[in-house]
Amino acid sequence: MTERTLVLLKPDAVSRGLTGEIIGRVERKAGWVITALELRTLDRDTLATHYAEHVGRPFYEGLVEFMSSGPSVVLVVEGERVIEGMRALAGPTDPIAAPPGTIRGDFGTVVRENLIHASDSEKSAERELEIFFPGRYGRD
Ligand code: IDP
Numbered sequence: 018m019t020e021r022t023l024v025l026l027k028p029d030a031v032s033r034g035l036t037g038e039i040i041g042r043v044e045r046k047a048g049w050v051i052t053a054l055e056l057r058t059l060d061r062d063t064l065a066t067h068y069a070e071h072v073g074r075p076f077y078e079g080l081v082e083f084m085s086s087g088p089s090v091v092l093v094v095e096g097e098r099v100i101e102g103m104r105a106l107a108g109p110t111d112p113i114a115a116p117p118g119t120i121r122g123d124f125g126t127v128v129r130e131n132l133i134h135a136s137d138s139e140k141s142a143e144r145e146l147e148i149f150f151p152g153r154y155g156r157d
């Protein structure tokens with residue numbers, strides 16, 4: 018089934034010069050298409066909405082500090098089972114537990130600076146696309 022997902026290449030991926038490497042992996046998945054791509058520094062309000070489920074958790078302040086510390090690359094990716102597929106490409110949240118071959122497993126060490134965000138469900142994708150591109154992807 019063709020789907021659409023919201024992907025963020027986090028500030029560590031941008032500052033370490035890994036965006037080309039990561040975008041290349043997305044582009045090489047057959048049939049997947051990048052339909053939006055933008056360098057954007059995320060503000061606290063946007064992050065509070067995006068990470069609403071984590072507000073108040075012990076790691077939340079550090080997460081927002083990190084996520085607003087420099088530009089991210091905001092992407093929309095479309096294609097066959099792309100929501101599940103992007104999560105698989107990214108790997109589990111903890112980069113040390115993430116298998117080699119995944120983006121987090123290949124390039125990360127600490128949980129906070131794990132390089133990439135990808136929507137975790139159809140519902141999250143719809144919600145997050147509206148946060149980052151309001152009005153653009155409303156129900157057809
Ligand atoms: P996900 O990005 O794999 O969906 P979530 O649990 O939704 O993981 O957490 C969102 C982000 O918050 C993670 O990608 C990571 O950057 C950060 N994070 C999650 N748990 C921790 C933690 O225990 N310490 C520090 N940062 C964390």
Ligand code: MG
Pocket residue numbers: 137
């Ligand atoms: Mg999550």
